Structures are given as structure tokens and as C-alpha cells.
Amino acid sequence: MGKRQNAPDGEAMSDLELVAHQALAAADGDAVVALLNVLARCARLERDLALSRGAVSNGFSRGWHKACS
Template sequence: MTPKQDKAAPPPDGWEFAADEAIAAHGGDARAAVQALLAANASLEREVALWAPAVSYGFSRGWHKRQRGGTD
């Protein structure tokens, strides 16, 4: 699997600190930290999937339609 790269901006400087904090929060277990972050991301994706159809194209300036492969 190839991660999707955000071409607009480089990663913020705080990501390394955030990664260290996530690992520390899971007792030094990096695998558990990754699993927790993936679960949190999946939860947010489900939330977006539920709300995106209720948000108008104009309100979101078409952002969510483009992200889902819609036309402009």
C-alpha cells in the first residue's frame, strides 16, 4: 500500500513530537499506538462519510465532492 502524499504542505515540525507522545501514551508499544491512531482515523472517516452527503456543494465549496471523485 502506498500512502497518499499531501503535495500542498510538508509535515509540520511537531509530528515527530506527536508520534513520540502517541507511543508513550501506549507504554512504548509503537504497534499499539499505530492501531489506536488507525482506529481514530477510521472513526473520523465514518463521521465524514455520514455528514458529507448532508453538506451542500456550495457550503463546502465543492471540496468533499472532489475528494470523493466527483466532478467540479
């Protein structure tokens, strides 16, 4: 992480770089706002994952997540 990824042959940029440019464009070029938006989305996804861990048994998930102690 932290370094630009090489794009697949025949493509101008990697998918992650394209999404990064889209995030910056959505934030009118303000990198701090773009980063805050990404971090907020990440926090929501982490919360959703934590809720799903509580709702789904360890057996059903086949050990994909560890059972809470």
C-alpha cells in the same frame, strides 16, 4: 512520508515527531498498540467526514467535496 521531518530552527523535533512520541508514550512504548490507536482514530475521522458529506450540500461546501453519485 516515512522520513523524519526537519524541525524548525530552534526546536528539538518537528510537531509530528513530538506527537509520535506522545502516541508511543500513551501506548506504554508498544508501537503496534500506538499504530492501532492512530488507525482507529483515522477510521473514526473518515466515518465522520463521510457523514458530514451526506449532511452538507455540495453547493454549501463550495465544491470542497464531490457530490455523491
